[in-house]
Amino acid sequence: MSEAQPQPDQFDPENVAGLDPEIIEAVVAALDEADTEKAKTLAISLHWSDLADLLETLNHDRRENLVEAIAAEFPANVLTELDESVRERVIEQLGLSHVANVVSDLEADDVIEIVEELDYAEREEVLDALSDDDRSMVEEGLSYPEDSAGRLMQRSVVDMPSHWSVGQAIDFLREADDLPRDFYDIFLVDPNQRPLGAIPLSRILATRRHVALNALMIADLKLIPVDMDQEEVAYLFRQRDLISAPVIDDTRRLVGVITVDDIVDVIHEEHEEDIMRLGGVGEEDDLFAAVLDTARSRFIWLLVHLAAAILGAAVINHFSGTIEQMVAMAVLMPIVAAMGGTASVQTLTVAVRAIAMRELTPANALRTIGKEIVVGMVNGLLFAVIIGGVAWGWFGNPALGGVIALAIVINFLVAGLAGSALPVYLQRFGFDPAVASSALLTSITDVLGFYVFLALGTWLLL
Amino acid sequence: MSEAQPQPDQFDPENVAGLDPEIIEAVVAALDEADTEKAKTLAISLHWSDLADLLETLNHDRRENLVEAIAAEFPANVLTELDESVRERVIEQLGLSHVANVVSDLEADDVIEIVEELDYAEREEVLDALSDDDRSMVEEGLSYPEDSAGRLMQRSVVDMPSHWSVGQAIDFLREADDLPRDFYDIFLVDPNQRPLGAIPLSRILATRRHVALNALMIADLKLIPVDMDQEEVAYLFRQRDLISAPVIDDTRRLVGVITVDDIVDVIHEEHEEDIMRLGGVGEEDDLFAAVLDTARSRFIWLLVHLAAAILGAAVINHFSGTIEQMVAMAVLMPIVAAMGGTASVQTLTVAVRAIAMRELTPANALRTIGKEIVVGMVNGLLFAVIIGGVAWGWFGNPALGGVIALAIVINFLVAGLAGSALPVYLQRFGFDPAVASSALLTSITDVLGFYVFLALGTWLLL
Incomplete structure (x- = not known):
């Protein structure tokens, strides 16, 4: 083994994990000592995805200092990896003309990812710095929704006539x-540039020169229309264990190829959407957003909740006479609300997840809702007994125990129904099922829990 | 173009989407008419991932009938695609000996995926049907945690000495x-089978015969230790846009390769874990689980919530004298609790997501918690003004407005602190941050909201 080769015995921990915390500390120390040269050397030696992580982790001032230090050699790929x-x-700090220079090294799909977030004037300034070829590829990409x-695909495709060997x-x-x-597949096309099949590179390498390409071809291809939603595309990749897939326009001509590394990012994005909506926060709300942006994006959602909470308070107010006569009602009512809320969030979570995984479809929707109602009934009955017993023992009033038990059963049934039917019907009418966020459902079970319990109490106990 | 080639003009919608709903309907109709032959023909013609979706979608009886119909030709890959x-x-219906025959067509990593869920005796029965080579590969795979x-990797790797051309x-x-x-990469190894670098197949195909392999090699490889957790592996793949990566044992020898299609499944699994835990349900709780299994798996979690809810009730009971004197306190207290709950779930969601994406690290944890407290304060102050105004107007009592405003500010501060600090510290001490589920946090803000509001009311209003 020659000396120039890597030394496998020098086991480098950085080779295993992601960004090494010691490197973060070293860069921070260098920045704090204003040792710009050292900070720059450390940062530039990192892989671009690790450098992006480093920039995200630093606080505002240190990040500005580091960006200034490395600006002249700013690696273009770092921009694609950075959180929005x-x-x-x-980009603001580097200045648009410098960014334009930096991105001219990137492939069209990466440039698109960066410029699609810019406003029109900024975008034009960046595009002006590209070669005419690159510019027209980027502009064509941006013309897709x-x-x-169309936004995800690479426009350069390796295709060949099917009669080649x-x-x-x-x-x-x-x-x-x-x-x-x-590239991972070669696509065979007919004279009109329509895809006939794909050949994984490994098959070509393992086959002798004289063999015809169409003997190696996989003809059962999934063709991706250029306007297909990225969520659908990601689903196809997962279903078929694809590495790359051909994209066609509406005349069925091959116009590009999507590779799995972009799909991995899409899957993460779609997950983020689900989890954020379930949690009642906007997608733009992330760790690195400024305080006021974060507060503003959450405000609207909190306001929706306030409306629901005031509705709940109005229900309680309606029964204030009951509470005055029997303060135990006020003590116990949050239990009914909280248990129903928990049960509905459980159901919602399973349903939203199943819809995202395409497991919950129109074909089994009614069956699923039915099952969730039965599950709600089973746990509702169990907790009715437990909570009824607690209330009886606590306040020495068996009728009160009976009332809360009945309210629990009803609220669990509603939780199972609402938690499963709401996302199913939102989906059916074209909305994202996750906007039926856990907090929204909790509001329903709160209001209903208060109403059922207090109304039953007024009717049966007073 | 010869006639034998596919006809691109016959645009087949099934070529675009996943499983066609019309096919589901046709299979269901055939099964209901007991036309087994037709159901079988339709089902067998599907891609195995679509057939798996079909089996998942059918209800219990229809699924049994279809499995019986296709048992003799059951495609092995369907088993790997099915929900657990x-x-x-x-598997129960097919019988273990038949399953053993079916899986003998699969590669070792797929067999592992299936048999790792079986108990010891069942597993042995399946393994007995494999060839000695396959069996030892599967058993070695199962020996890893x-x-x-080690469980994810394929054991057959394409490696070559680095001096080849x-x-x-x-x-x-x-x-x-x-x-x-x-396979997508060729790995170059030293005489001790230690990886030196990787060459994507596209580079080999684009290079003339006389060029030395090590001139094409990517030496900056991420080597994956065989016992690395799959979540770490998935992180590396995403960071580096990898298609395949070499797995090494503790002597650094190349023992296998992981490909991105398995990583896509891991990403979905990890995401499922997060979303399920945030929603307070077990991972085993899915759409296809039986009613009693589902009810049982949710019961424990509901019980934890009941304990929290009873604690909240005890807090209210402590202040029952206050409520008797001023029933408006009972009317308004759920608003304080619900708003704090929503704010804490928002914070938690962002934090759990950021931890999963490795954006929230020890290096910026304190800064993040600080930011969330400030966000809580900003929205807390805004909602204090709104809710204080509502309470004042509703009950004509400015002091009551002041008390609820103060309680809101405090509960929002706690929501920001708990929602961010809890997942951060759970993670630091080796727990899954998502077990700080939204419902658990809601319990904290409920109990605290009741306490702060009622205590302030008792102190300032009576």
């Missing part, structure tokens, strides 16, 4: 000087 | 008869 709100600030296959294919690839940076 | 609880029932890289590599691949079904 951090990227915005870095946001979150569509393996040898011709290899000779062509060795001659070609405009191959994409990475 | 459905798979269990299908659950959810580790492109021509030698291609000749070797054409001769080899035990290549993996799919």
Whole structure:
């Protein structure tokens, strides 16, 4: 083994984990000592995805100092890896003309990812710095709807006529000087540029030169229309364990290819959407957003909740006479509300997840809702007994125990019904099922829990 | 274009979407008419991932009938695609000896996925049907910890000495008869089988025969230790946009390779874990679980909540004298609790998501908690003004407005603190941050909201 090769015995922990905390500390120390040169050397030596993580982790002042230090050699890929709100600030600091220079090294799909967040004038300034070819590729990409296959795809595709042999294919690839940076399949096309099939590169490498390409071809291809939503695309990739897939326009011509590394990002984005909506926060609300932006984005949602909470208070107020006569009602009513809320969030979570995974479909929706109602009834009965017993023992009043038991059963039934039916019907009418956020459902079970318990109490106990 | 080739003009919608609802309907109709032959023909013609979706969608009786119909030709890959609880029932119906036959067609990592869920005796029965080679590969895979890289990896790797040329590599691949079904990189190894670098297949295909492999090699490799947790592995793949990565044992020898299609499944699994825990349900709780299993798995969590709710009731009971004197306190107290709950769930959601994405690290944890407290204060002050005004107007009592305003500010501060600090410290001490589920946090803000509001009211209003 020659000396120039890497030394496998020097086991480098950075080779295993992501960004090493010791490196963060070293950069922070260098920045705090105003040792810009050292901070720069450390930062530039990192892989671009780790450098992006480093920039995200630093506080505002240190990040500005580091960006200033590395601006002249700013690696273009870092921009694509940065979280949106951090990227915005870095772009502002670097200045648009410098950003335009930096991104001219990137492939069209990466440039699109960066410029699609800019406003029109900013976007134009960046695009002006690109070569005419690159510019027209980026502009064509931007002409497709946001979150569509057209935005995700790489426009340079390796395609060949289906009558070629393996040898011709290899000779062509060795001659070609405009191959994409990475590709995993070769697509065979007819004379109208319509895809006929795909060949994984491993099959070409394992086959002798004289064999015809169409003998190696996988013809059962999933073709992705250029305007397909990225969520659908991600679903296809997962279903078929795809590494890359051909994108076609409405005349069925091959116009691009989507690779799985972009799909991994889409999957994370879609997950983020689900989890954020379930939690009642906007997608733009992330760790790196400024305090006031964060507070503002949460305000609206809190306001919706306030309306629900005031409705709940109005219900209680309606029964204030009952509470005055029997303060135990006020003591116990939050138990009814909280248990119903928990049961409904459980159901909602399972339903939203199942819809995202395409497990909950129109074909089994009614069955699922039915099942959730039965589950609600089973646990409702169990907790009715437990809570009824607690209330009886606590206040020495068996009728009060009976009333709360009945209210619990009803609220659990509603929780099962609402928690499953709400996301199913939201989905059916074209809304995101996750906007039936846990907090919204909790409001329903709160209001209903108060009403049922207090109304039953007024009727049966006074 | 010869006639034997696919006809691109016959645009097949099934080629675009996943499982076609019309096919589901047709299969259901065939099963209901007891036309087993037709149901079988329709089902067998599906891609295995679509067939798995079909089996998941059917109700219990229809699924049993369909499995019976296709048992003799049951496609092995369907088993790997099925949801766990459905798979269990299908395996039971097929019988272990038949399953053993079916899985003998699969690669070792897929067999592992299926048998790792079986108990010891069942597992042995399946393994007995495998060839000795396959069996030992599966058993070695099973010897690695659950959810580790060793369980995920394929054991057959394409590796070569680094002194070979492109021509030698291609000749070797054409001769080899035990290549993996799919591979995307060739790994160069030293004489001790330690990885030196990787070469994407596209680079080999685009390079002339005489070029040395090590001139094409990517040496900056992430090596994955065989016992690395799958969550870490998924993080590396996303960070580096990897398609495949080498797995090494503790002597740094190359023992396997992980490909991105398995990572896509891991990402979905990890996300499921997060969303389920945030929603207060077990991971085993899915759409296809039986009613009693579902009810049982949710029961424990509901019991935890009941304890919290009873604690809240005890707090209210402590102040029952206050409520008797001023029933408006009972009317308004759920507003304080609900608003604090919503604010804490918002914070928790952002924090759990950021931890999963490795954006929230020890380096910025304190800053994040600080930010969330400030956000809580900003919205707390805004809602204090709004809710204080509502209470004043409603009950004509400015002091009551002041008391609820103060309680709101305090509960929002606590919501920001608890919602961010709880997941951060759970993570630091080795727990899953998502177990600080939204419902658990809501309990904290409920109990505290009641206490602060009623205590302030008792002190200031009576």
